[in-house]
Amino acid sequence: MTAKYFGDYKLENNDIFWCEVLMYYKEKVIPLPLLDNSASRRKLHDLLVCPPGTCGGCCNYKRVPISPDDINRLKDYHDKLTKVEVEGKEELELHCEDGCPFMADMACSIYVKRPDVCADFPIQIPRESVMDGQRISQVNYKVKCKPAIDVIRAIMIEACETAPMLLLPDLTLIQRGETLK
Numbered sequence: 117m118t119a120k121y122f123g124d125y126k127l128e129n130n131d132i133f134w135c136e137v138l139m140y141y142k143e144k145v146i147p148l149p150l151l152d153n154s155a156s157r158r159k160l161h162d163l164l165v166c167p168p169g170t171c172g173g174c175c176n177y178k179r180v181p182i183s184p185d186d187i188n189r190l191k192d193y194h195d196k197l198t199k200v201e202v203e204g205k206e207e208l209e210l211h212c213e214d215g216c217p218f219m220a221d222m223a224c225s226i227y228v229k230r231p232d233v234c235a236d237f238p239i240q241i242p243r244e245s246v247m248d249g250q251r252i253s254q255v256n257y258k259v260k261c262k263p264a265i266d267v268i269r270a271i272m273i274e275a276c277e278t279a280p281m282l283l284l285p286d287l288t289l290i291q292r293g294e295t296l297k
Contacts, residue, residue: 152242152253180210186231
């Protein structure tokens, strides 16, 4: 993909490029030019527009980790939770080998009470790095579908408009005028 779009500095508005991004990056995690904080997470969730009852693709995992807060919210559904051993400790998880037991008609039947990891999706564990001598947490975003790509595209367009940056075919951003080595 990099060779195909090399030298094209208008990728943020290229519809064909974004269709190819979905094809090449599906099921991968993309770091976004956002700090991982509650404002960024809310912004990403507000931008994500999934047509209701049409997909359920984000709910296709074999296992879903359950937090202590999830256990309290899901107390009426303990029969759906499985005990597993993780690093010598017993934990609960939602076993979804045959699909999520809470999916009904391509929608979550416990949406308000869904596990934290489901509520955060497609935001993943943040990418930790050092910038200007300070540790930062950068948002990582899972690509599953076109609505996720639309969010990534909006964030990249905003980053290119608000700072002198170029979007490269590998979805990285560089300062305008900076040379690639």
